[in-house]
Amino acid sequence: MSKFFRTLLQRTYLALITIPFKLMPSLAYMAFTGQGSTAQLCRHIARQGIRRVLVVSDKPLVNLGIVARAVDVLTEEGVSCTIYDGTLPDPTFAMVDDGLALQAQYNCDAVLAIGGGSSIDCAKTIASAATNGRDATKLVGYFKVKKAPLPLFALPTTSGTGSEATIAAVISDHHSHEKFFIADAKMLPDAVALDADLLLGMPAPITAATGMDALTHAIETYISLWGTDSSDAHGYAAVKMIFEYLPRAYKDGNDAVAREQMSIAAYYAGMAINDAGVGNVHAIAHQLGRHYGTPHGLANALVMPEVLRFMAKTSQQPLAKLGRLIEVATSSDSDLQAAEKFIDAVADLNKRLGVPDQLDRLKEADIPEIAIAAVKECSGYPVPILMSRDDCQAILRTLLSSPEGAPVLAS
Known part of the structure:
Protein backbone atom coordinates (compact mmCIF):
# COMPACT_ATOMS: atom_id res chain seq x y z
CA MET A 1 0.00 0.00 0.00
CA SER A 2 1.34 3.42 -0.93
CA LYS A 3 2.23 5.96 1.74
CA PHE A 4 -0.55 8.24 0.44
CA PHE A 5 -3.25 5.62 1.02
CA ARG A 6 -1.78 4.59 4.38
CA THR A 7 -1.91 8.22 5.47
CA LEU A 8 -5.46 8.60 4.15
CA LEU A 9 -6.59 5.53 6.10
CA GLN A 10 -4.84 6.78 9.22
CA ARG A 11 -6.46 10.22 9.04
CA THR A 12 -9.90 8.66 8.43
CA TYR A 13 -9.47 6.33 11.40
CA LEU A 14 -8.27 9.18 13.62
CA ALA A 15 -11.24 11.32 12.60
CA LEU A 16 -13.65 8.55 13.61
CA ILE A 17 -11.93 7.63 16.87
CA THR A 18 -11.70 11.30 17.86
CA ILE A 19 -15.49 11.56 18.12
CA PRO A 20 -15.90 9.61 21.41
CA PHE A 21 -12.86 11.37 22.86
CA LYS A 22 -14.46 14.75 22.13
CA LEU A 23 -17.69 13.58 23.76
CA MET A 24 -15.96 12.41 26.94
CA PRO A 25 -17.06 14.20 30.09
CA SER A 26 -14.54 16.51 31.69
CA LEU A 27 -12.01 14.44 33.61
CA ALA A 28 -12.12 15.09 37.35
CA TYR A 29 -9.70 13.76 39.95
CA MET A 30 -7.86 14.83 43.06
CA ALA A 31 -4.09 15.03 43.52
CA PHE A 32 -2.25 15.37 46.83
CA THR A 33 1.34 16.57 46.58
CA GLY A 34 4.27 17.27 48.84
CA GLN A 35 5.56 15.80 52.05
CA GLY A 36 2.97 13.75 53.88
CA SER A 37 0.74 13.34 50.83
CA THR A 38 0.69 9.54 51.25
CA ALA A 39 -1.10 9.95 54.58
CA GLN A 40 -3.40 12.57 53.07
CA LEU A 41 -4.45 10.19 50.31
CA CYS A 42 -5.05 7.35 52.76
CA ARG A 43 -7.20 9.53 55.02
CA HIS A 44 -9.12 10.67 51.95
CA ILE A 45 -9.80 7.02 51.08
CA ALA A 46 -11.15 6.39 54.58
CA ARG A 47 -13.38 9.47 54.39
CA GLN A 48 -15.08 7.99 51.32
CA GLY A 49 -16.58 5.26 53.51
CA ILE A 50 -14.30 2.58 52.05
CA ARG A 51 -13.58 -0.27 54.45
CA ARG A 52 -11.72 -2.98 52.50
CA VAL A 53 -8.93 -2.04 50.08
CA LEU A 54 -7.04 -4.26 47.67
CA VAL A 55 -3.49 -2.89 47.54
CA VAL A 56 -1.81 -3.71 44.21
CA SER A 57 1.99 -3.53 44.30
CA ASP A 58 5.12 -5.67 43.96
CA LYS A 59 7.31 -7.65 46.32
CA PRO A 60 10.30 -5.24 46.33
CA LEU A 61 8.11 -2.35 47.48
CA VAL A 62 6.58 -4.55 50.17
CA ASN A 63 10.03 -5.63 51.34
CA LEU A 64 11.30 -2.04 51.38
CA GLY A 65 8.44 -0.98 53.63
CA ILE A 66 7.00 1.43 51.07
CA VAL A 67 3.63 -0.34 51.00
CA ALA A 68 3.50 -0.34 54.80
CA ARG A 69 3.60 3.47 54.85
CA ALA A 70 0.16 3.53 53.28
CA VAL A 71 -1.23 0.37 54.86
CA ASP A 72 -0.38 1.57 58.38
CA VAL A 73 -2.32 4.82 57.88
CA LEU A 74 -5.28 3.02 56.34
CA THR A 75 -5.34 0.54 59.22
CA GLU A 76 -5.30 3.39 61.74
CA GLU A 77 -8.29 4.85 59.91
CA GLY A 78 -10.23 1.60 60.22
CA VAL A 79 -9.66 0.37 56.66
CA SER A 80 -8.59 -3.27 56.24
CA CYS A 81 -6.02 -3.99 53.53
CA THR A 82 -5.42 -7.04 51.36
CA ILE A 83 -2.07 -6.90 49.56
CA TYR A 84 -1.53 -8.32 46.09
CA ASP A 85 2.24 -8.13 45.51
CA GLY A 86 2.49 -10.26 42.38
CA THR A 87 2.82 -7.44 39.88
CA LEU A 88 5.87 -7.65 37.61
CA PRO A 89 7.06 -5.37 34.79
CA ASP A 90 4.71 -5.56 31.80
CA PRO A 91 1.76 -6.95 33.80
CA THR A 92 -0.24 -9.75 32.22
CA PHE A 93 -3.88 -10.76 32.18
CA ALA A 94 -2.87 -13.64 34.47
CA MET A 95 -1.70 -11.14 37.08
CA VAL A 96 -4.98 -9.26 36.74
CA ASP A 97 -6.84 -12.52 37.33
CA ASP A 98 -4.77 -13.22 40.46
CA GLY A 99 -5.60 -9.78 41.81
CA LEU A 100 -9.28 -10.22 40.98
CA ALA A 101 -9.33 -13.49 42.90
CA LEU A 102 -8.04 -11.74 46.04
CA GLN A 103 -10.48 -8.88 45.55
CA ALA A 104 -13.38 -11.34 45.43
CA GLN A 105 -12.09 -13.48 48.32
CA TYR A 106 -11.86 -10.51 50.69
CA ASN A 107 -14.75 -8.54 49.18
CA CYS A 108 -12.56 -5.47 48.64
CA ASP A 109 -14.58 -2.37 47.79
CA ALA A 110 -11.71 -0.26 46.42
CA VAL A 111 -8.26 -0.62 44.85
CA LEU A 112 -5.06 1.26 45.73
CA ALA A 113 -2.08 1.02 43.39
CA ILE A 114 1.36 1.51 44.93
CA GLY A 115 4.26 1.35 42.48
CA GLY A 116 5.28 2.25 38.98
CA GLY A 117 3.25 2.07 35.82
CA SER A 118 3.01 -1.72 35.92
CA SER A 119 1.30 -1.77 39.30
CA ILE A 120 -0.96 1.13 38.40
CA ASP A 121 -1.99 -0.41 35.07
CA CYS A 122 -2.66 -3.74 36.78
CA ALA A 123 -4.75 -2.00 39.46
CA LYS A 124 -6.74 -0.03 36.89
CA THR A 125 -7.60 -3.21 35.06
CA ILE A 126 -8.52 -5.10 38.22
CA ALA A 127 -10.81 -2.28 39.36
CA SER A 128 -12.47 -2.14 35.94
CA ALA A 129 -12.85 -5.89 35.42
CA ALA A 130 -14.28 -6.34 38.93
CA THR A 131 -17.46 -4.51 37.91
CA ASN A 132 -17.52 -5.50 34.23
CA GLY A 133 -17.78 -9.28 34.04
CA ARG A 134 -14.38 -10.05 35.58
CA ASP A 135 -12.83 -10.88 32.19
CA ALA A 136 -10.20 -8.24 31.47
CA THR A 137 -9.60 -9.45 27.93
CA LYS A 138 -13.08 -8.21 27.00
CA LEU A 139 -12.09 -4.67 27.99
CA VAL A 140 -9.34 -4.38 25.37
CA GLY A 141 -9.82 -1.37 23.11
CA TYR A 142 -11.51 1.96 23.58
CA PHE A 143 -14.50 2.65 25.84
CA LYS A 144 -15.31 -0.96 26.75
CA VAL A 145 -15.64 -0.23 30.50
CA LYS A 146 -19.42 0.07 30.61
CA LYS A 147 -19.89 0.17 34.40
CA ALA A 148 -17.94 2.35 36.80
CA PRO A 149 -14.87 0.53 38.20
CA LEU A 150 -14.31 0.05 41.89
CA PRO A 151 -13.02 3.27 43.48
CA LEU A 152 -9.41 3.52 42.37
CA PHE A 153 -6.49 5.37 43.93
CA ALA A 154 -2.81 5.57 43.00
CA LEU A 155 0.46 6.19 44.78
CA PRO A 156 3.21 6.26 42.11
CA THR A 157 6.73 5.36 43.20
CA THR A 158 8.41 6.31 39.92
CA SER A 159 8.34 9.46 37.81
CA GLY A 160 7.83 8.18 34.30
CA THR A 161 4.74 6.40 33.03
CA GLY A 162 2.21 8.99 34.14
CA SER A 163 -0.28 6.13 34.46
CA GLU A 164 -1.63 7.76 37.62
CA ALA A 165 -2.98 10.55 35.37
CA THR A 166 -4.14 8.64 32.29
CA ILE A 167 -7.33 6.92 31.21
CA ALA A 168 -5.52 3.89 29.83
CA ALA A 169 -3.70 0.72 30.87
CA VAL A 170 -1.38 -1.61 29.00
CA ILE A 171 -1.67 -5.34 29.74
CA SER A 172 0.32 -8.12 28.07
CA ASP A 173 -0.55 -11.61 26.95
CA HIS A 174 1.40 -14.05 29.12
CA HIS A 175 2.37 -16.30 26.22
CA SER A 176 2.90 -14.01 23.21
CA HIS A 177 4.00 -10.95 25.26
CA GLU A 178 1.83 -8.85 22.93
CA LYS A 179 0.70 -5.64 24.59
CA PHE A 180 -2.98 -4.67 24.64
CA PHE A 181 -4.47 -1.25 25.36
CA ILE A 182 -7.51 -0.67 27.52
CA ALA A 183 -8.70 2.93 27.45
CA ASP A 184 -11.76 4.51 29.02
CA ALA A 185 -12.33 7.74 30.94
CA LYS A 186 -13.79 5.67 33.78
CA MET A 187 -10.30 4.21 34.43
CA LEU A 188 -8.87 7.49 35.66
CA PRO A 189 -7.96 7.18 39.36
CA ASP A 190 -10.27 9.02 41.74
CA ALA A 191 -7.30 10.48 43.62
CA VAL A 192 -3.51 10.20 43.66
CA ALA A 193 -0.63 11.24 45.86
CA LEU A 194 2.60 12.55 44.37
CA ASP A 195 4.85 11.93 47.36
CA ALA A 196 8.51 12.65 46.65
CA ASP A 197 9.48 10.93 49.91
CA LEU A 198 8.72 7.59 48.24
CA LEU A 199 11.13 8.40 45.40
CA LEU A 200 14.19 9.27 47.48
CA GLY A 201 17.11 6.96 46.87
CA MET A 202 15.76 5.52 43.63
Missing part, protein backbone atom coordinates in the same frame (compact mmCIF):
# COMPACT_ATOMS: atom_id res chain seq x y z
CA PRO A 203 18.71 3.98 41.73
CA ALA A 204 20.20 6.17 39.01
CA PRO A 205 19.44 3.78 36.10
CA ILE A 206 15.75 3.61 37.06
CA THR A 207 15.68 7.37 37.52
CA ALA A 208 17.08 7.80 34.02
CA ALA A 209 14.77 5.31 32.34
CA THR A 210 11.57 6.53 33.98
CA GLY A 211 12.52 10.17 33.45
CA MET A 212 13.13 9.63 29.75
CA ASP A 213 9.80 7.82 29.56
CA ALA A 214 8.13 10.96 30.88
CA LEU A 215 10.07 13.09 28.40
CA THR A 216 8.89 10.85 25.56
CA HIS A 217 5.28 11.41 26.62
CA ALA A 218 5.78 15.16 26.83
CA ILE A 219 7.38 15.41 23.39
CA GLU A 220 5.06 13.00 21.58
CA THR A 221 1.96 14.73 22.91
CA TYR A 222 3.37 18.13 21.99
CA ILE A 223 3.83 17.15 18.33
CA SER A 224 0.63 15.07 18.12
CA LEU A 225 -2.14 15.74 15.61
CA TRP A 226 -4.55 15.57 18.54
CA GLY A 227 -2.78 18.25 20.54
CA THR A 228 -5.03 20.65 22.45
CA ASP A 229 -4.31 23.84 24.35
CA SER A 230 -4.37 21.77 27.55
CA SER A 231 -2.11 18.96 26.34
CA ASP A 232 0.31 21.44 24.77
CA ALA A 233 0.54 23.39 28.03
CA HIS A 234 1.18 20.24 30.06
CA GLY A 235 3.67 18.79 27.58
CA TYR A 236 5.52 22.12 27.26
CA ALA A 237 5.84 22.49 31.03
CA ALA A 238 6.93 18.87 31.45
CA VAL A 239 9.73 19.21 28.88
CA LYS A 240 11.11 22.25 30.68
CA MET A 241 10.94 20.58 34.09
CA ILE A 242 12.50 17.32 32.94
CA PHE A 243 15.49 18.97 31.30
CA GLU A 244 16.06 20.96 34.48
CA TYR A 245 15.40 18.39 37.18
CA LEU A 246 16.08 14.94 35.73
CA PRO A 247 19.89 15.41 35.68
CA ARG A 248 19.69 16.55 39.31
CA ALA A 249 17.62 13.55 40.38
CA TYR A 250 19.98 11.24 38.48
CA LYS A 251 23.06 12.75 40.11
CA ASP A 252 21.63 12.82 43.64
CA GLY A 253 18.91 10.30 44.42
CA ASN A 254 18.07 12.16 47.63
CA ASP A 255 17.48 15.57 46.03
CA ALA A 256 13.95 16.06 47.36
CA VAL A 257 13.24 19.12 45.24
CA ALA A 258 14.27 17.38 42.03
CA ARG A 259 12.24 14.29 42.96
CA GLU A 260 9.12 16.33 43.62
CA GLN A 261 9.45 18.30 40.40
CA MET A 262 9.98 15.11 38.39
CA SER A 263 6.87 13.54 39.91
CA ILE A 264 4.85 16.58 38.85
CA ALA A 265 6.42 16.60 35.38
CA ALA A 266 5.54 12.93 34.85
CA TYR A 267 2.01 13.68 36.03
CA TYR A 268 1.71 16.59 33.58
CA ALA A 269 2.95 14.41 30.72
CA GLY A 270 0.46 11.71 31.68
CA MET A 271 -2.37 14.23 31.63
CA ALA A 272 -1.32 15.30 28.13
CA ILE A 273 -1.63 11.70 26.89
CA ASN A 274 -5.36 11.73 27.64
CA ASP A 275 -5.88 14.34 24.93
CA ALA A 276 -3.01 13.77 22.53
CA GLY A 277 -1.99 10.10 22.68
CA VAL A 278 1.50 8.80 21.92
CA GLY A 279 3.39 8.15 18.70
CA ASN A 280 6.14 6.52 16.69
CA VAL A 281 8.60 6.20 19.58
CA HIS A 282 6.14 4.11 21.55
CA ALA A 283 5.23 2.02 18.51
CA ILE A 284 8.83 0.84 18.25
CA ALA A 285 9.55 0.70 21.98
CA HIS A 286 6.61 -1.62 22.60
CA GLN A 287 8.05 -4.12 20.11
CA LEU A 288 11.48 -4.03 21.77
CA GLY A 289 9.77 -4.79 25.06
CA ARG A 290 7.82 -7.63 23.53
CA HIS A 291 10.77 -9.23 21.73
CA TYR A 292 13.57 -8.68 24.21
CA GLY A 293 12.05 -7.60 27.50
CA THR A 294 13.68 -4.19 27.15
CA PRO A 295 12.37 -1.95 29.96
CA HIS A 296 9.89 0.47 28.46
CA GLY A 297 11.55 3.69 29.57
CA LEU A 298 14.93 2.56 28.26
CA ALA A 299 13.37 1.46 24.99
CA ASN A 300 11.82 4.89 24.56
CA ALA A 301 15.10 6.60 25.38
CA LEU A 302 17.05 4.47 22.91
CA VAL A 303 14.63 5.05 20.06
CA MET A 304 13.62 8.66 20.58
CA PRO A 305 16.53 10.63 19.02
CA GLU A 306 16.41 8.75 15.71
CA VAL A 307 12.60 8.85 15.54
CA LEU A 308 12.67 12.61 16.13
CA ARG A 309 15.29 13.01 13.41
CA PHE A 310 12.94 11.13 11.07
CA MET A 311 10.15 13.55 12.02
CA ALA A 312 12.24 16.74 12.16
CA LYS A 313 10.96 18.40 8.98
CA THR A 314 7.32 17.47 9.49
CA SER A 315 7.31 18.58 13.15
CA GLN A 316 9.86 21.36 12.94
CA GLN A 317 7.65 24.09 14.39
CA PRO A 318 6.73 22.40 17.69
CA LEU A 319 10.21 20.91 18.06
CA ALA A 320 11.70 24.35 17.42
CA LYS A 321 9.56 25.80 20.21
CA LEU A 322 10.91 23.15 22.54
CA GLY A 323 14.45 23.91 21.44
CA ARG A 324 13.98 27.57 22.30
CA LEU A 325 12.21 26.63 25.54
CA ILE A 326 15.24 24.78 26.90
CA GLU A 327 17.53 27.45 25.42
CA VAL A 328 19.57 25.29 23.07
CA ALA A 329 18.21 27.34 20.15
CA THR A 330 17.62 31.05 19.67
CA SER A 331 15.19 33.19 17.72
CA SER A 332 17.85 33.65 15.03
CA ASP A 333 17.78 29.92 14.23
CA SER A 334 15.36 28.72 11.57
CA ASP A 335 12.67 26.35 12.80
CA LEU A 336 14.46 23.40 11.27
CA GLN A 337 17.77 24.42 12.86
CA ALA A 338 16.08 24.89 16.22
CA ALA A 339 14.33 21.53 15.89
CA GLU A 340 17.61 19.78 15.11
CA LYS A 341 19.28 21.43 18.09
CA PHE A 342 16.48 20.20 20.33
CA ILE A 343 16.87 16.65 19.02
CA ASP A 344 20.61 16.85 19.65
CA ALA A 345 19.81 17.97 23.21
CA VAL A 346 17.62 14.88 23.71
CA ALA A 347 20.46 12.65 22.49
CA ASP A 348 22.90 14.50 24.75
CA LEU A 349 20.57 14.06 27.74
CA ASN A 350 20.62 10.32 27.08
CA LYS A 351 24.41 10.37 27.25
CA ARG A 352 24.42 12.42 30.46
CA LEU A 353 22.09 9.86 32.03
CA GLY A 354 24.20 6.88 30.99
CA VAL A 355 21.72 5.65 28.39
CA PRO A 356 23.69 3.99 25.57
CA ASP A 357 22.71 4.33 21.93
CA GLN A 358 22.79 0.61 21.10
CA LEU A 359 20.76 -2.45 22.09
CA ASP A 360 22.92 -5.54 22.28
CA ARG A 361 20.02 -8.01 22.01
CA LEU A 362 18.73 -6.51 18.78
CA LYS A 363 19.46 -8.79 15.83
CA GLU A 364 19.42 -7.88 12.14
CA ALA A 365 17.26 -10.93 11.45
CA ASP A 366 14.55 -9.63 13.84
CA ILE A 367 14.33 -6.14 12.36
CA PRO A 368 11.80 -6.85 9.55
CA GLU A 369 9.33 -8.48 11.95
CA ILE A 370 9.73 -5.70 14.52
CA ALA A 371 9.23 -3.07 11.83
CA ILE A 372 6.03 -4.69 10.56
CA ALA A 373 4.51 -4.66 14.04
CA ALA A 374 5.68 -1.11 14.81
CA VAL A 375 4.30 0.29 11.55
CA LYS A 376 0.97 -1.42 12.21
CA GLU A 377 0.80 0.06 15.71
CA CYS A 378 1.73 3.60 14.72
CA SER A 379 -1.01 3.61 12.07
CA GLY A 380 -3.51 4.00 14.92
CA TYR A 381 -1.66 6.87 16.58
CA PRO A 382 -2.12 10.60 15.87
CA VAL A 383 1.40 10.96 14.46
CA PRO A 384 2.06 13.81 12.00
CA ILE A 385 3.98 11.46 9.69
CA LEU A 386 3.68 7.70 9.35
CA MET A 387 6.74 5.48 9.23
CA SER A 388 7.10 3.06 6.35
CA ARG A 389 8.68 -0.33 7.00
CA ASP A 390 11.88 0.95 5.40
CA ASP A 391 11.83 4.04 7.63
CA CYS A 392 11.36 1.90 10.73
CA GLN A 393 14.05 -0.58 9.74
CA ALA A 394 16.51 2.26 9.17
CA ILE A 395 15.78 3.61 12.66
CA LEU A 396 16.19 0.18 14.22
CA ARG A 397 19.52 -0.45 12.47
CA THR A 398 21.02 2.57 14.23
CA LEU A 399 20.60 0.56 17.45
CA LEU A 400 22.57 -2.49 16.29
CA SER A 401 25.68 -3.28 18.29
CA SER A 402 28.89 -2.50 16.46
CA PRO A 403 31.29 -5.35 15.75
CA GLU A 404 34.06 -3.35 17.37
CA GLY A 405 32.42 -3.81 20.76
CA ALA A 406 31.07 -0.35 21.41
CA PRO A 407 29.20 0.08 24.72
CA VAL A 408 25.84 -1.65 24.59
CA LEU A 409 22.74 -1.97 26.73
CA ALA A 410 22.15 -5.24 28.49
CA SER A 411 18.38 -5.37 28.67
